[in-house]
Amino acid sequence: MSRQLSLLAGPPADGLRLAPEPTRIDLGQGAWLDHAPNWFHDPETLLDDLTHELEWRTLKRPMYDQIVDVPRLITAYKRGQVPDRLVGLAADVEQRYGRPFRSVACNLYRDGADSVAWHTDRVPEPGNCIIAIVSVGQPRPLLMRPAGGGPTRRFTLGDGDLFVMGGTTQALWEHAVPKTKHAGPRISIMVRS
């Protein structure tokens, strides 16, 4: 619907095209995913621009008795501080899902050794969230498993894909991006409500 609204209101936000509706995957108990492959029309340029324009940081975390680097580069912005390059993308997600976003965070996976471990995102409403991921660069698997245990589901997020975790996903499911043997750079842009 929002695509049609965008069309009526004028051209879509910068970098976006009139993509088909995402496929909705019902995980049960109010948890759902949306996946729209090839949603962003020029992912190569976005990957290049974000790689060079954003201020990437290495976070540290305790592991056993050591402090280690988090295996990916990160940058995050609150609403109102989002760089120009990402404003249109965040606005399009907001319009599509009808929920104001609170923040935009980006992860840069330099190669296959970069990853994110199993976790749920800390959001104000874990039982009613919209977390949109726009993935650019190397396709990587995103795994999801029930927080209390259960079979893992595997999704591949390709170059330019939109993947949304909605409803109760952050209360009931964990997600991870595992290490892989060979992979080029990938950036995930997380628009969180």
Ligand SMILES: O=C(O)CCC(=O)C(=O)O
């Ligand atoms: O890179 C991704 O697709 C997921 C990243 C993630 O789960 C996070 O930053 O919390």
